[in-house]
Amino acid sequence: MADSDSSTAGAHATAASDYRLFLRFAIPSLLGVLAFLTPMFEDGKITIGLAILSNALAALMEGWLGPIAGIVLAASALLSIYATTTRARRTPGGLFASLFDIGTPFVLVRIVGAVFAAMTLFGVGPEWIVGENTGQVVLFDVIAALVAFFLFASFLLPLLTDFGGMEFVGTLLHRVFRTIFRLPGRSAVDATASWLGDGTVGVIITSKQYEKGYYSARESAVIATNFSIVSITFALLVANFTEIGHLFIPFYLTVTASGLVAAIIVPRLPPLSRKRDDYWPATGKQVAADSGEGLSLFRWGLQRAMKRAAHSPSLGQLLRDGATTYAEILFGLLPLIMAIGTTGIAIAEYTPIFDWLTFPLVPVLEAMHVPEAAAAAPALLAGFADMFLPAILATSIESEFTRFVIAALSVTQLIYMSEVGAVILKSNVPLNIFELAAIFLIRTVITFPIIVGIAHLFVF
Template structure:
């Protein structure tokens, strides 16, 4: 055993364990369960919310103005600077999106304009959410480096990759990203997946599978949803059910369009990965060697390179998330569209004898707008059974317009917006019968 390998393995253990403890494991704090990283970041946000919100609205407004300037002036400095080009050079469609996002942000910040825009349930809700996420997601992207780039991918990929390969039709190296996406924040998982795709780790199809099938809202979010709905006594069962049904969902959806039709090609168009690993000896020895070599290759650049994606989230995605999230919430709350599209779900719930089927169905389908909207609509329901179904579905649907759907499209992990809608509907109608059966057997 080489000395360099021992040193590398120590680096792997320290970096990975530190990342898991900080980022993934929920602890019981005074204000409830959360990860260490999120707990202290949320305390910071609560203490400085006003300042952060003003700075965020400034960033969103700058994003709109600079992207318009870049669109008009093709010879501007924004086109010549690498990071500026990534952040501000975009199509007319996204420039318009940014301006609408900036407009909603300004109106909500200063409490001016129509009530349906600045209401606490629509635009203001999205601005408050974006304020939190503007700190949480960039920091998650930074600290997630400890888990994703210190050898855990190589170690787990060799040890348990043989499980994910036949189940989800992806390479072994996807194993740790699937796990990280499932238990960590989905937004950070998507940006991290995009980053690794660009580095040649994943094919187009693998990136789409991870982003559209496993980028849930984190253990912390499941805790939050369970707490608000009064289901903490059943948290363990709810998370177990979500995980088991999530595996079934992933198994099915990767075998049907649209995900099935994505190409197994890498970022450079090739069908062979440029990421090489040692595969001699036993799986445990190979895992040890690969993890050690990966950990030894880590430098400060692995952390500083995250500045791109951290900035991308704030300047590129935040205005779009605010606009589309607010628009989706307005449609859900102020129009009858939600009750219309909920009818098929209501029929299934009625057939299964689920209490308050109409409200439960509306809550489930509202998840396409935002994954917290089902919780808001279902909070007053008296039935534990209905609440548990809403809680599990709000996580399993995974796709919601206010963030994940926008991220998938903006990061180009999913080709077309129509694919996003199809994936949402697939996940909703495939998972619903399993969720109903699970809740009736173990929770109600």
């Protein structure tokens, strides 16, 4: 009798524990879906919850976000100079080093970004830097919006990615990944996290998996260049900036559809098709067999989600990680956008370089019935320098159709050297800059007609 009571008590305890784990998975994940993926209405337009929060903060801080960003960029440059020059006298590692001890080339970029921001704030300098269509657009429109946007995104994104939601979705998709994308089933989790999370984080995860022997050289290169897309939050920012935020749902569905087609085709073409299935020499192949035998995909996904939830971060860890992510964006990403974005727009606005490079594309765009083809053509290639540059160039285009196409293309091109491309080159993923340029062009050729076709048939 005692043994029976003990068994019953143990069963109840296990059930209670499983129920708590289920709630720990379900509640944060659903909140993440509510913040990032659930359509909402604001002023009669469809958007998502995160955008409503960031818009409210931007309205509250109107006129202040630009100067605040200028101070942040100046601090980034000064602290980077200090960290680089005092490296020998400091203990290696730590958050300060990861943020500011970044190497001379990146320090120079941060200095340029800070100088451009200061010149723009004080209105001192040549028009191609401080003009209304160059430095002012980047600082007061782009960067100011980023400061508000990522304040919320940095802290809310873990709800979507760190409590089992990615494991659940990835498990449901694992057979599709194995069949269609020629990737191991276990990569579905990382690829899904890269797609819905942050592109640079996705590259870092992929590189670490390659170094640990879980991905081959080919698999790591394919995942890094086909699934490390910008986050949903950044895609929404692009949509809002190009004034198509009310079309965000069809916009992101278009990005997803064209991106999936590219993910099927691009790995089957050079240079990715020429990558070997060799593993990192220091570790060799460490892939374990997939588990889940005897379980339905749903039960297996739920099991993995609850296992992830059991090791999910505490509230304190979430706050620390969110603050770290926000600091990385403020001190790392914003200077890059200020320096490269201003320079890229200046080249586009004050030189004919982009016009020369893309002149042969104008008849192609006209044949595809893309309005304002001559104005749109330079944006097709500008994204290799910075993902936001096509969106900035699109602000001068009146046609909503064309702005929709440019915004969607800029997200699906994926490889932009101001961030994701630079992270790939710094990682151990076996790709060089010429291969990245080739993949960028291939993705453009594949996704552009798909985006135009969807826009013609279903959106406009």
